[in-house]
Amino acid sequence: MSFIFLLLEAFLIFILGILLGIFFSSKKKAKPSQIPEENKQETEVKPHKPETPSAPPISSDQQEELQEETVLANIGEGLVIIDKLGKIITFNKAAQALLGWTKQEALGKNFADIVKIDFDNNLEVKNETLGHQSSLHFIRKDGTKFPVGITTSSYVQGDNILGTITLFRDITAERNNDKMKNEFISLASHQLRTPLSAIKWYSRMLLNGDAGKLLPEQAEYADSIYTSTERMIDLVNSLLNITRIESGRIIVEPKPTDIKKMLEEVTDEVKIRYIDKKQKFNLNIHDTIPILSIDPRLIRQVYVNLLTNAAKYTPEKGEITITLSKNSTDTTTEIKDNGMGIPQKDQEKIFGKFYRGENMINTKEGTGLGLYLVKSIIQLSLGRIWFKSEEGKGTTFWVSLPLSGTPAKKGVLSIETE
Amino acid sequence: MGFLDNFQTLFGSKKNSAVPNAPTALSPDTPKKKVLIVEDEKLLANALESKFKHENFDVLKAENGQLGLEIIMTSHPDIVLLDLMMPVMDGKTMLHKLREIPEFKALPVVVLTNAGEVDNMRETKTFDNASAFLIKSNVNPDDILQVVRDAL
Numbered sequence: 001m002s003f004i005f006l007l008l009e010a011f012l013i014f015i016l017g018i019l020l021g022i023f024f025s026s027k028k029k030a031k032p033s034q035i036p037e038e039n040k041q042e043t044e045v046k047p048h049k050p051e052t053p054s055a056p057p058i059s060s061d062q063q064e065e066l067q068e069e070t071v072l073a074n075i076g077e078g079l080v081i082i083d084k085l086g087k088i089i090t091f092n093k094a095a096q097a098l099l100g101w102t103k104q105e106a107l108g109k110n111f112a113d114i115v116k117i118d119f120d121n122n123l124e125v126k127n128e129t130l131g132h133q134s135s136l137h138f139i140r141k142d143g144t145k146f147p148v149g150i151t152t153s154s155y156v157q158g159d160n161i162l163g164t165i166t167l168f169r170d171i172t173a174e175r176n177n178d179k180m181k182n183e184f185i186s187l188a189s190h191q192l193r194t195p196l197s198a199i200k201w202y203s204r205m206l207l208n209g210d211a212g213k214l215l216p217e218q219a220e221y222a223d224s225i226y227t228s229t230e231r232m233i234d235l236v237n238s239l240l241n242i243t244r245i246e247s248g249r250i251i252v253e254p255k256p257t258d259i260k261k262m263l264e265e266v267t268d269e270v271k272i273r274y275i276d277k278k279q280k281f282n283l284n285i286h287d288t289i290p291i292l293s294i295d296p297r298l299i300r301q302v303y304v305n306l307l308t309n310a311a312k313y314t315p316e317k318g319e320i321t322i323t324l325s326k327n328s329t330d331t332t333t334e335i336k337d338n339g340m341g342i343p344q345k346d347q348e349k350i351f352g353k354f355y356r357g358e359n360m361i362n363t364k365e366g367t368g369l370g371l372y373l374v375k376s377i378i379q380l381s382l383g384r385i386w387f388k389s390e391e392g393k394g395t396t397f398w399v400s401l402p403l404s405g406t407p408a409k410k411g412v413l414s415i416e417t418e
Numbered sequence: 419m420g421f422l423d424n425f426q427t428l429f430g431s432k433k434n435s436a437v438p439n440a441p442t443a444l445s446p447d448t449p450k451k452k453v454l455i456v457e458d459e460k461l462l463a464n465a466l467e468s469k470f471k472h473e474n475f476d477v478l479k480a481e482n483g484q485l486g487l488e489i490i491m492t493s494h495p496d497i498v499l500l501d502l503m504m505p506v507m508d509g510k511t512m513l514h515k516l517r518e519i520p521e522f523k524a525l526p527v528v529v530l531t532n533a534g535e536v537d538n539m540r541e542t543k544t545f546d547n548a549s550a551f552l553i554k555s556n557v558n559p560d561d562i563l564q565v566v567r568d569a570l
Contacts, residue, residue, distance in 0.1 A: 190503075193554065194462070195461075197462060198461040198462055201465045201558060204559065208560065233556075237555075
């Protein structure tokens with residue numbers, strides 16, 4: 001999804017670049033002719049040309065202007081240009097269609113009288129820090145509203161702001177597509193879960209000997225079924241969590257949390273889960289770590305994912321050192337392992353969706369969604385995450401959380417934790 | 419939140435195997451406990467049925483909330499395992515109707531669901547009406563058995 005937004009953004013910037021180019025070139029040409037004030041509106045698009053008094057033949061300059069005018073008029077996005085007084089001087093076809101005002105009605109009016117923004121709706125979306133939902137709603141002439149994607153920039157000459165160019169488009173369809181995609185993923189995830197639960201339950205019952213004692217080989221097969229199912233359930237859960245986070249409707253419920261205790265608990269859990277690897281876990285808690293106002297479910301998931309990664313990608317008898325410290329503004333958790341490390345060329349991709357290190361692809365575990373989820377949670381929590389890694393030597397992750405805590409966020413969805 | 423914490427504790431100890439020598443299994447004098455499984459997915463209902471029969475429970479089954487309510491009225495189970503998404507009458511509705519009947523206000527109900535429904539339940543306060551809340555794909559039949567024993 002974010003890829004599509006990037007493309008759209010690039011496209012918008014491209015169009016804006018062209019428009020600015022067009023605008024400045026026409027201004028430059030208009031300047032020496034000293035047009036009287038009342039004609040200025042016209043001049044933006046059709047500058048007066050004293051050096052070519054008669055119409056035919058069409059000069060290349062004129063042809064260029066005609067072209068520019070046509071481009072401005074027919075561009076697919078709504079285009080409104082205002083002068084420095086806030087009066088509309090350009091109002092293209094798409095703007096007329098989107099807002100319901102004619103060009104005659106709009107030209108010369110104040111921007112705010114024609115392009116009305118739905119502020120009530122705006123306040124609601126302001127809460128959504130993630131998920132590309134932070135767009136505005138415009139109100140049409142007839143009072144109806146539509147969600148709008150908008151790009152605004154000022155055009156200046158020297159220190160003078162000459163006006164503002166606003167490009168906008170109706171993003172109802174994008175919104176609907178997003179909604180449908182999210183609904184599809186949650187439906188698919190729910191439908192997948194029932195059969196997965198059945199496989200998990202029955203293979204477990206077999207392993208427990210509920211249907212009679214298994215021969216060693218039978219137990220081994222049943223165990224493979226059980227383990228694979230668990231992996232699949234993890235994957236479905238991660239997908240669902242990511243869809244939720246991306247939808248921007250996730251709930252953040254900060255409450256006073258002892259992260260020192262949380263880290264101890266998670267360390268114990270992970271240690272037990274990977275007990276066969278005989279790794280050494282060191283837990284150093286520096287300073288007096290205060291109680292933080294954070295969402296414990298979210299932050300716990302961060303610790304579980306980072307510590308599980310450390311254990312997973314560190315060989316037997318390896319060492320994992322967890323250090324919790326604080327300074328005047330943040331607490332920082334350092335998770336250091338001496339495992340296989342992340343190849344240099346992959347390092348910029350590790351927080352991406354479905355990233356799996358080239359040196360880990362052949363390992364059985366991992367969904368490629370863990371770090372993406374971690375980063376999304378840290379963003380929601382106003383924290384920071386960074387790392388240092390050397391292939392073959394190990395990886396260190398740092399997570400910092402502000403002492404000032406995480407702001408609460410209303411939403412309708414919560415993430416599912418392990 | 420409390421349920422989720424419970425659930426996490428439970429999940430953390432998922433490696434526990436079945437409780438050895440459940441007292442009910444050995445003493446014929448103690449009446450068998452009666453468990454009602456309200457679940458439309460036959461495979462899941464059957465898994466639980468065999469687990470609980472194995473542990474010497476009397477097992478009743480219903481495939482939707484409507485039938486579940488009828489069986490509760492007529493057979494008075496000791497505990498109910500309740501799925502949420504079901505045809506005819508869903509688990510949420512059944513639980514609300516059940517709690518409106520004074521006789522069944524305290525009947526233990528363990529909600530078993532697919533995780534996505536948690537959010538739905540937050541809004542409708544189903545949490546307050548259930549004695550435990552388990553996410554199917556995160557637990558094993560043994561865990562469910564343990565929760566039932568704890569609730570009885």
